[in-house]
Amino acid sequence: MLLFTNARIEAISAAGTFLSKEGNLQTSAVGDFKPGELGCRPRGGSGVTKERIGVVYLTDGRRDDLTYASAVALGLNHSRGIDIHIVQAGFSADPPPTVLELLQAKGHRLATHTLLTVDRGLPGRGHITPTAYAKSDAIALVSNEHDVVCYLDNDTLAVQPLDLEVAAPKAQPLAAAPDLSISTGSDNPTFFANCDKHGLQRRYFNSGLLIINASRWRASGIPERYEAAVRAHAEFCPYWDGSCTDLDQCAFNIAAGGSWETLPVEFNVQKSAFQTPYWDRALIRHYTGSKKFLPARAHRADGKERSVLRRIAHECQDLGLEIPAGYLGLAYWANRLRRKAERARISRLIGQFLVV
Secondary structure, eight states: OOOOSSSSEEEEOTTTHHHHHHEETTTSOOOTTGGGGGGGOOTTSSSSSSSOEEEEEEESTTTTHHHHHHHHHHHHHBOOEEEEEEETTTTOOOOOOHHHHHHHTTTTTEEEEEEOOOOOOOOOBBTBOOGGGHHHHHHHHHHHHHHHHHOOOTTTTEEEOOOOGGSOSSSEEEEEEOOOTTTTTTTOTHHHHHHHHHTSSSOOOOEEEEEEEEHHHHSSHHHHHHHHHHHHHEEEEEETTTTSOOOOOOHHHHHTOOOEEEOOOOOOOGGGGGGGGGHOHHHHHHHOOSSOOSSSSTTTTTHHHHHHHHHOOOOOOOGOOOOOGGGGGHHHHHHHHTTTTHHHHHHHHHHHHHHH
């Protein structure tokens, strides 16, 4: 459930002009913009935006260094123009000017939206705030504007060239990558037994990257089932057969059931696979847990990651990023050696999971 404010839409036009207007996102009009100039076209109007993938980030403003660095990394690595939507939960703020300039230069467009979420009365957990429950709201905000919508958590970092269009679901409403901690039994050894006990499929995706066929998604009933699942999950998690520290992810899996396609893990390699061959091959790295890719730390950032972050720091100086010097890469390799046993364990579990 959601409410839209009179949202300020901000975008780069084809000519590179930064635009700012007022409009009501609940109607078919958004001010006097021309559809071809917008990162999100007016509902009911014609425009080119539906042919472009819409990428959605949801933020409460607490870690917008991550939000905009993630958006820029994606813009630098994506093979074709995309429309990036920054959905700001309960606040309104301008994006950094250098971020806008860089994304426009790469053929992308950016829009910011203000979203007032209905208080679900549910708490956050640890570093995850209750804003996470509003992922479905953020998706709904732009799902009429694009044929394909990609939701991304702001702790994701694209580190290699990629094309999200090839990952769009072919027949289902949703495509996602497996959660490497849960699906392998690494974090939850009773996962498979609990799935059998509660009549759930032994498939479980990570909700940090969701690629959605918008029309199938709206018709699937998943958004409605998600709302019911969120409330039920707050009392009991069938995957853990009891309490659970997750907020939205289990509910999305319950709501989707079997109606999702499995993406190659390279599209969303979570931090549980840190420093494994899967991490090395990742198109998008996902810094699950409390320690993110910013602030950058020498023992966590390999050469590939430092290269992406250095370019962001150079091109978008108003983000104020500080990147460890190259010679400090020795700290990464020392950390890799220290974690040899853990790397071998999770690599074995992931390998066993992928051959099933």
